[in-house]
Amino acid sequence: MFTLENPLVMLYVRLIGWTLLGYVLGKLLPRVYTTYLGKALLFVGVPIGIVSFLRQADLSGWIVIAPTTAWVAIFVGAGLAWIWIDLGVSDERFRSLSRGITSRENTVEVTSGTNATIQQESAWSGPTQGSFLLAMTLGNTAFMGYPVSLALVGPQYFAWSLFYDLIGSTIAAYSVGIALASRFGSTANNQPRPNPFVSMAKTPALWSLPIGVGMRFVPLPTVITSGMNAIAWTTVTLSLVMIGMQLSQLQTLKNIKKALTCLSIKMLLTPLVVGTGLMFFGVTGEPRLAMVLQMAMPPAFSTLVIAQAYNLDRDLTVTTLAFGVVLLLFTIPIWLWLFS
Numbered sequence: 577m578f579t580l581e582n583p584l585v586m587l588y589v590r591l592i593g594w595t596l597l598g599y600v601l602g603k604l605l606p607r608v609y610t611t612y613l614g615k616a617l618l619f620v621g622v623p624i625g626i627v628s629f630l631r632q633a634d635l636s637g638w639i640v641i642a643p644t645t646a647w648v649a650i651f652v653g654a655g656l657a658w659i660w661i662d663l664g665v666s667d668e669r670f671r672s673l674s675r676g677i678t679s680r681e682n683t684v685e686v687t688s689g690t691n692a693t694i695q696q697e698s699a700w701s702g703p704t705q706g707s708f709l710l711a712m713t714l715g716n717t718a719f720m721g722y723p724v725s726l727a728l729v730g731p732q733y734f735a736w737s738l739f740y741d742l743i744g745s746t747i748a749a750y751s752v753g754i755a756l757a758s759r760f761g762s763t764a765n766n767q768p769r770p771n772p773f774v775s776m777a778k779t780p781a782l783w784s785l786p787i788g789v790g791m792r793f794v795p796l797p798t799v800i801t802s803g804m805n806a807i808a809w810t811t812v813t814l815s816l817v818m819i820g821m822q823l824s825q826l827q828t829l830k831n832i833k834k835a836l837t838c839l840s841i842k843m844l845l846t847p848l849v850v851g852t853g854l855m856f857f858g859v860t861g862e863p864r865l866a867m868v869l870q871m872a873m874p875p876a877f878s879t880l881v882i883a884q885a886y887n888l889d890r891d892l893t894v895t896t897l898a899f900g901v902v903l904l905l906f907t908i909p910i911w912l913w914l915f916s
Contacts, residue, residue, distance in 0.1 A: 645867050
């Protein structure tokens with residue numbers, strides 16, 4: 577059962593091995609190398625990989641369900657997260673009221689400074705709420721979701737994961753993600769906020785989707801297709817290396833309780849609820865497994881970029897990123913057992 581021929585064992589060997597290699601390289605090399613690798617993958621590796629895998633993928637069936645499922649999962653997760661935040665804020669208000677009543681028994685005067693102190697001690701400040709919701713909605717469905725999907729579901733059903741990521745998660749990052757960051761954070765030094773439409777237009781992966789679909793009907797020489805396929809699989813490997821390099825740059829791990837709560841909703845509860853619901857729409861087998869795996873991905877590293885740009889709770893964001901990658905190793909067997 578636990579042999580190298582087992583797809584799950586091979587996946588774990590690759591996930592752990594290449595990520596650890598990236599972690600070591602991230603400690604040894606200057607941080608700029610991570611930026612160079614990320615840009616190379618974003619502008620070269622990922623677009624070529626999308627075109628290559630789309631030529632092998634099966635686009636039959638109701639594949640439009642994939643992006644629809646992505647948006648449903650995003651709003652279900654955000655809704656569950658908002659309920660948890662509201663419970664936490666309500667609990668804080670109740671405790672503040674109790675402290676206020678006790679304080680009035682001892683003193684008549686309640687100054688504004690006391691109120692400010694109580695507000696500053698809030699565990700659910702605006703930036704914390706923003707980071708909590710942001711980590712809940714934006715999953716690492718590309719650099720980590722693609723390797724997991726390809727290893728466990730295969731290139732034939734890769735289009736389901738691809739449509740989930742590009743038309744779901746990617747667009748959500750520049751719409752819902754930016755909206756949440758704007759609502760709960762603020763840009764530093766009055767810097768102009770990024771235009772979400774311009775950001776989407778500069779994302780090569782989105783342009784690669786229609787190009788890849790169109791090139792399915794264009795015959796190419798064997799040398800070119802083999803080269804594209806080699807670049808595609810190399811990109812999958814380098815994506816894991818880059819994740820390890822990014823993890824090596826994370827410094828503080830705080831708010832562990834909130835991070836674990838966030839990850840439990842994002843990586844356990846939401847995939848279970850939405851994945852079970854897909855059964856009632858006739859979506860089963862490998863397509864459903866591909867989407868459940870995407871739903872169960874840890875938060876994307878773009879959440880840290882957004883959190884820094886909008887002054888959200890960086891410590892909470894960093895903690896969810898680090899623990900999310902570790903938690904993924906324990907959740908993948910659960911989804912294979914339930915939905916394979």
